[in-house]
Amino acid sequence: MTHNDIISKIRSGGQNELGLVYAEYREEFLRWITKEYHCSDDDSKDIYQLTILIFYDNIKQGKLENLVSSVKTYLFGIGKNVVRDVLRKEKRYTPINQEKWLKEYLVEDQAHAPDERAFDIAGIALGKLGQPCQRLIEMFYYEKKSMVEISEALQFKNPETAKNQKCKCMARLRKLFEEERSRTQNTINHVY
Amino acid sequence: MYTDESDMTLVERYFDADLDDADMQEVTRRVETDDSFRALFEREQLLILVIRYQGQHDKLRYLKKMERHLSQDIHRAPTLSLRYWPYLVAAAVVGVLVALFVWLAVPKDSDKLFQAYFKPYPNMFEPGVRSVRETTQRRQALRAYELGDYETAARGLKQAYHDHPEPGLLLLLGNANLSLGHVPEAEENFNALIKNYDDLDLQAKWYLSLCYLKQGDVERAKIMLKELGATEISYASKAKELFEKVN
Known part of the structure; x- marks a missing residue:
């Protein structure tokens, strides 16, 4: 199996393939980062997890199509940037806030950074959406699965049904977002 | 809006x-x-x-x-500051001497090598969307595997694989069988994995080489290990190391 095979497996596959990569390079990465940056055990693991998530995101978003080096070199390259960024943003002995870091990573990628409060409201709306809608739109927008793959995984009649369902789920999410936004607005008005 | x-x-x-x-x-x-x-x-x-x-x-x-799951196995050196260097050097010298002693003392027969290198593959296979019965059965088998109850795991995984064939289940079933000493069954599982799926072939070959070692078939183990040692990634360094030892 070549390095580009791994990339294409992750692109077409899902969680399990990612898990295989995680296990494969874990020991070497943790050893390297501990030695090179004197990170604690917990910090090294947190950084490795962020590294793997960016690796996955780069493949899924089409930023990484073909590797010119090895998976290991690529992962260590990401890791180096993550650890530098973490060390720059966090105080030396503060535990890494992975969720905050991931949010900033996503937002930095946008041409216009979204409003912090709107981001939180959208998160609440998504939480209220429920299953299978949440899973469906996550598979489509995050995992970049095709409608054929989604209809098979979630047992829809055909890809067309899955697509219709995805549109309905997004319409419902927009509605929930607007409701949540006006509710929050009313609460603020009421307080003042 | x-x-x-x-x-x-x-x-x-x-x-x-x-x-x-x-x-x-x-x-x-x-x-x-x-x-x-x-x-x-x-x-x-x-x-x-x-x-x-x-x-x-x-x-x-x-x-x-x-x-x-994975961190149960890791043994990494903690980060130490410069003032510990003299102790580290002393510990390293002692370590080398102990390792040399162990290397000379331990007989390098194939079963011993099997014991030294065999570590069951961690469960990293999540269930997809399935019927309630399938999901429960599968989850129980995977849970038993994680707990090291390989008897229950092997039974459950065999049934789960029969109901819904997936390469990950076959890899774990082979590992459960190998842990129980059911080597022919494990060999059959790993061969099926190599033959029927594109995924997990390197992992299957690694465990297959351990099956051969366990059975004392050093020649077949060597062929498999040499093949793995020549791959770009995955198990290459471990396979090379083990190949040197069986050689």
Whole structure:
């Protein structure tokens, strides 16, 4: 199996393939980062997890199509940037806030950074959406699965049904977002 | 927010990469010139961003779960400051002497090597969407595997694989059988994995080489290890090391 095979497996596959990569390079990465940056055990693991998530995101978003080096070199390259960024943003002995870091990573990628409060409201709306809608739109927008793959995984009649369902789920999410936004607005008005 | 149905469809199709060039340009133009259209566009962008964030959050949870299983095996040196260097050097010298003694003292027969190198593959295979009965049975088998109850795991995994064949289940079934000393069954599992699937072939070959070692078939183990040692990744260094020892 070549390095580009791994990339294409992750692109077409899902969680399990990612898990295989995680296990494969874990020991070497943790050893390297501990030695090179004197990170604690917990910090090294947190950084490795962020590294793997960016690796996955780069493949899924089409930023990484073909590797010119090895998976290991690529992962260590990401890791180096993550650890530098973490060390720059966090105080030396503060535990890494992975969720905050991931949010900033996503937002930095946008041409216009979204409003912090709107981001939180959208998160609440998504939480209220429920299953299978949440899973469906996550598979489509995050995992970049095709409608054929989604209809098979979630047992829809055909890809067309899955697509219709995805549109309905997004319409419902927009509605929930607007409701949540006006509710929050009313609460603020009421307080003042 | 005022929502025009056709505008909303246009925005949704833009983010789904489902528009031709002319429509793409139309969206870009209206985002720049039409305030209410831009609001629709930015809301959709925000919702997709939050979906991606949630996706990352779920993946992070999965990695953390995996880490809990894997970290039971790790033995890494802690970070030490410079003042500990003399102790480290002394410890390293003692370590080398102990390792040399162990290397000379331990007989390098194939079963001993098997014991030294065999470590059951961690469970990193999540269930997809299945019927309740299948999911429960599968989960119980995987749980037993994680707990080291290989007898129950082998039984459950065999049934789960029979009901819904997946390469991950076969790899774990082979490992459970190998842990129980059911080497011919394990060999059969790993051979089926190599023959019937494109995934996990390197892992299967590694465990197959251990099956051969366990049975004392050093020659077949050597062929497999040599093949693994020549691969670009996965098990190459471990296979080379073991090949040197059996050689």
